[in-house]
Amino acid sequence: MIVTNEVQDVKKEKILEAAHRLFLHYGYSKTTMNEIAGELSMSKALLYYYFPDKSQLYIAVMRRVAEDYLKSLTGKENTFNDLKEAFEFQINTQHEFISNNYNFFDFFRLNEQCLPDMIWEIVGQVHQSERDLLVNAINAEVIKGKIKPLANPDEMVELLLEALYGVSGNALSHKKTMFPNKEHLDVVRQKRLMLGDIFIKGLMY
Amino acid sequence: MIVTNEVQDVKKEKILEAAHRLFLHYGYSKTTMNEIAGELSMSKALLYYYFPDKSQLYIAVMRRVAEDYLKSLTGKENTFNDLKEAFEFQINTQHEFISNNYNFFDFFRLNEQCLPDMIWEIVGQVHQSERDLLVNAINAEVIKGKIKPLANPDEMVELLLEALYGVSGNALSHKKTMFPNKEHLDVVRQKRLMLGDIFIKGLMY
DNA sequence: TTCCTGACTTTTTTAACAAAAATATCAAAT
DNA sequence: ATTTGATATTTTTGTTAAAAAAGTCAGGAA
Numbered sequence: 328m329i330v331t332n333e334v335q336d337v338k339k340e341k342i343l344e345a346a347h348r349l350f351l352h353y354g355y356s357k358t359t360m361n362e363i364a365g366e367l368s369m370s371k372a373l374l375y376y377y378f379p380d381k382s383q384l385y386i387a388v389m390r391r392v393a394e395d396y397l398k399s400l401t402g403k404e405n406t407f408n409d410l411k412e413a414f415e416f417q418i419n420t421q422h423e424f425i426s427n428n429y430n431f432f433d434f435f436r437l438n439e440q441c442l443p444d445m446i447w448e449i450v451g452q453v454h455q456s457e458r459d460l461l462v463n464a465i466n467a468e469v470i471k472g473k474i475k476p477l478a479n480p481d482e483m484v485e486l487l488l489e490a491l492y493g494v495s496g497n498a499l500s501h502k503k504t505m506f507p508n509k510e511h512l513d514v515v516r517q518k519r520l521m522l523g524d525i526f527i528k529g530l531m532y
Numbered sequence: 533m534i535v536t537n538e539v540q541d542v543k544k545e546k547i548l549e550a551a552h553r554l555f556l557h558y559g560y561s562k563t564t565m566n567e568i569a570g571e572l573s574m575s576k577a578l579l580y581y582y583f584p585d586k587s588q589l590y591i592a593v594m595r596r597v598a599e600d601y602l603k604s605l606t607g608k609e610n611t612f613n614d615l616k617e618a619f620e621f622q623i624n625t626q627h628e629f630i631s632n633n634y635n636f637f638d639f640f641r642l643n644e645q646c647l648p649d650m651i652w653e654i655v656g657q658v659h660q661s662e663r664d665l666l667v668n669a670i671n672a673e674v675i676k677g678k679i680k681p682l683a684n685p686d687e688m689v690e691l692l693l694e695a696l697y698g699v700s701g702n703a704l705s706h707k708k709t710m711f712p713n714k715e716h717l718d719v720v721r722q723k724r725l726m727l728g729d730i731f732i733k734g735l736m737y
Numbered sequence: 738t739t740c741c742t743g744a745c746t747t748t749t750t751t752a753a754c755a756a757a758a759a760t761a762t763c764a765a766a767t
Numbered sequence: 768a769t770t771t772g773a774t775a776t777t778t779t780t781g782t783t784a785a786a787a788a789a790g791t792c793a794g795g796a797a
Contacts (some may be wrong), residue, residue, distance in 0.1 A: 334772090338740095341768075348586045359787085359788060359789085360788075360789065360790085361787095361789095365727065369741080369742090370547075370741065370742050370743075371742095371790090372741070372742060372743080372790090372791080372792085373740080373741055373742075375789090375790065375791075376740070376741070379790095380789080380790070381788095381789070381790090412632055484728075486723055486726060486727055486730075489698050489699045489700075489723070490695035490696070490698050490699055490727055491695070491698065492698040493694050493695050493696065493697040493698015493699065493700075494691065494695055494698065495694075495698075518694070521691060522691055522695055522757095524734070525688075525691075525731060525734035525735065526730060526734055527734070528733065528734035528735075528736070529729070529730035529731055529732070529733035529734030530730065530733075531733070543769095563760085564758085564759060564760085565759075565760065566758095566759075566760095574770080574771090575762090575770065575771050575772075576760090576761090576771095577762080577763085577770070577771060577772080578769075578770060578771075580760090580762075581768095581769070581770075582763065585760080585761070585763095586759095586760070586761090
């Protein structure tokens with residue numbers, strides 16, 4: 328019984344791995360269940376033995392990816408010397424996460440405004456963790472007396488995250504090169520770090 | 533000769549008016565040249581006498597709309613008591629502009645990443661004016677000694693505008709109501725004003 | 738019983754093409 | 768110089784058939 332489940336888990340793991348690789352490379356819509364099965368030299372039907380359908384497989388991969396990201400966030404609370412460090416950590420960690428999984432999120436661009444609830448749940452969880460981290464850092468800074476107490480730290484963090492989101496280049500200016508290459512992503516990161524700095528100063532006495 | 537041109541201009545004006553009304557109500561793709569002509573009780577062919585094609589007509593309307601917006605911006609320089617007032621003015625004026633012409637910009641959402649160069653020219657002009665206004669306000673504040681001199685005020689203004697752009701709600705959270713109603717636009721405005729405040733404080737000594 | 742597959746059905750995507758609607762043109766009238 | 772009806776051209780829409788992909792299932796192997 329236990330052995331069986333372990334074997335099952337290992338196989339599931341293999342599937343998730345292969346699916347992740349292919350989704351990352353080709354995006355959701357350009358990856359077929361046949362290809363995933365082929366990658367593992369198993370029959371397509373077996374995929375359906377382990378996962379109810381394609382979207383649920385994608386979501387399972389997504390959950391793993393998100394969990395990795397969450398892991399890199401947890402336990403970091405109270406390890407920052409100041410708010411600046413916390414902001415920088417959040418910006419850099421998210422930057423790396425997005426960079427590494429850029430094509431994987433084709434799914435989001437595809438189904439822009441009608442994503443499964445399960446996806447939103449995961450996204451919400453991730454955002455919650457990000458907010459928690461930053462709110463915690465802000466509160467620590469308040470206690471240290473470095474910034475003034477805020478009526479609503481959560482609201483401030485929300486505002487910052489939305490503002491950071493806007494700093495993603497292609498919105499305002501007429502960039503002929505539409506696809507954000509690595510270099511461009513890095514410009515965005517630099518700008519975000521600057522915005523973080525200004526924001527912190529804006530919260531000080 | 534002169535009389536003739538005046539008459540021509542009046543007629544062009546009429547056309548632009550009707551076109552604006554219909555584009556605003558139905559959006560670009562849902563407005564036909566026949567409808568515009570019908571609205572003015574003239575033949576469709578006449579529209580093509582005054583404007584080379586539909587997109588150029590749209591652009592002409594766009595130019596008028598943009599000019600109105602630019603007018604509300606010009607002459608305001610040095611009329612603000614402080615930077616906060618300037619930021620608030622920019623945010624509120626733009627908010628009103630977007631609110632009033634919301635449907636008109638369907639064209640942008642439609643042709644998301646391949647707009648005619650002429651459009652980008654107008655958009656660039658508008659952005660330039662917005663930047664100029666804010667850079668001017670920042671410089672005034674620097675002279676008054678209220679904020680520290682900046683290495684690159686333009687860059688700061690650019691950053692602020694991008695950040696403000698990000699504060700538009702529907703990006704991060706799982707809002708079930710996707711279409712931003714008037715009320716929602718107002719929440720965005722409030723948030724932007726708050727971000728403006730924090731940003732200003734972040735620029736101070 | 739659990740795991741696995743080949744053969745099968747159902748759904749979705751694609752291609753081709755005709756009909757309809759919209760854009761755009763132009764000779765002729767005012 | 769303006770204006771229009773008629774007409775040409777392009778784009779969108781609707782239909783259908785073929786292809787591809789998703790998803791199912793009876794039955795075999797471990």
